[in-house]
Amino acid sequence: MEPVIVAGAGPTGLALSLALARHSVPSVVLDATDGGSPPRAARTCVLRRDTAAHLAVLPGQRWRSWRTERRRHLVERVELDEETAPLHLEQHTLERALRTALEDEQLARVVPHSHVDQLEQDPSGVTVHTRGAAGTWWRGSYAVGCDGARSTVRKLLGVRFPGHTAVERHAVAAVRVQLPWEDEALLQRDPGGVPGEVTARPLAGGIWRLDWLLPPRGDLVTPEELLERVQDTLTLWFEAADGHGAPGPYELVDTGVHTAHQRLARHWRVDRAFLAGDAAHLQGALGVQSVDEGLRDAANLAWKLALAWHHGHDDAAATLLDSYEAERRAAVGARLRAVDQALPLVRRGGGGLRALLPGGGARAHLGLLTDGHLGRGLLGAPATYARTPLSPPRGEVTTVPVGTAPGAPVRDVAVTAADGTRGRLRDWLCGAGGELLVVLIAPGTAVWDSRHWLSAGMMPSLAAAVDDLPVRATLLVAEGYPDAAAHTVLVVRSDGHLVAALPAARPAELRSCAEAIRGAQPVGGPVGRGNQEP
Structure with a gap:
């Protein structure tokens, strides 16, 4: 059979190709770029234990704890262990690690300068065209669009992508500095008594990613304004630590503005073509991690494509492949709904969730943010596929209760x-x-x-x-x-x-x-x- 065609060489596309190779399925990754991953220290991702464990050993920083404060007063401290500590790393580091792992896989091939502009399907496979000097046609058994928010594959399939634009916006700076604390992530509401919110998350090499919440829609942030934010924030933190407020030497490594959108593709499968990662969903508000969800898409889809590839495309394969959309779209949709419900409460201090939260007030608001950042609760925990079409028929299997519910991720033992x-x-x-x-x-x-x-x-x-x-x-x-x-x-x-x-x-x-x-x-x-x- 022909290989699986993967459009897009971001984390989701590369992870999917790697997983397919481990399932003995060949794949071709069509990369619209030159194959490089420009280093951007301000563009990072947080991986939970379930997603990081599926990949090769990754260089990154694990946090030993998470601290939430309001006006310098401690609201919550969460101690993290080997099972709960997320991995924080630059996205280009993740992509390079995946590319390096793919170099050792004979069944995987990454083709740079290959921008998809046509896609055709027939009962036995897919044909994809990439533009270039002469243009190239690729034949595959299946195709997966992992080509980002502006996905060409999604547009060629005619799939709508409804949702909300700019639901949350942050100014971002990567700073090399020795803070008064180590290996501990911090979320601070109203720092110095001034309305606002800042997050500090450590990276490897003594670098910290700092995020300041901005109005969802507003003016551009100038370099001078970002420098002022860095200086003022570090001054506040050092003053709280030693009473002097003079930060030590620091280096501004990278800056940017991160805008979180909320969108969900109407369909994730059209015959032999699929969508995954940012091509299928956009998220990122309230600490929800989009790269994490894209890697879960890849893990969910890879073994299903492998079974269909090895055993043939029959009625069973159709049910199996349909389950990808049934499971993953439902899980991401539930996450987006949770964010929609939490945003009014967390950002504007009101909303219908107040009755659902024990304690209420700032502690409950900040607890929701902690859940999103640490991968807990409705905003962060891995999905449970409780109503998957792939469950054994009722009455055919006798089960016993264990510490994991059917459909939930297993514990690592x-x-x-x-x-x-x-x-x-x-x-x-x-x-x-x-x-x-x-x-x-x-x-x-x-x-x-x-x-x-x-x-x-x-x-x-x-x-x-x-x-x-x-x-x-x-x-x-x-x-x-x-x-x-x-x-x-x-x-x-x-x-x-x-x-x-x-x-x-x-x-x-x-x-x-x-x-x-x-x-x-x-x-x-x-x-x-x-x-x-x-």
């Missing part, structure tokens, strides 16, 4: 593979373990070599059942999992979401889960809600 390889559960996600992971909870196995327990108890029958599944699957063993009893079997999708927790090794029910995730359900199975309007 230590695991051992059948060949004795040890690592973390997330090491096997996004194609490294195939399209499905089967995790047996077996206390005590960590102290034994795998060759001893592979032939003991239920392991032989479970291993045989995993080998017989209609999808590529990997068997793992874990000492424990939150709230899971011994001999529980977790069935986990390649993007890290739980399909089901079985009470024991049950080959027929395990197979039912595998059939469900590839879209081969009987009529009357679960129905997704992804096509509902936000």
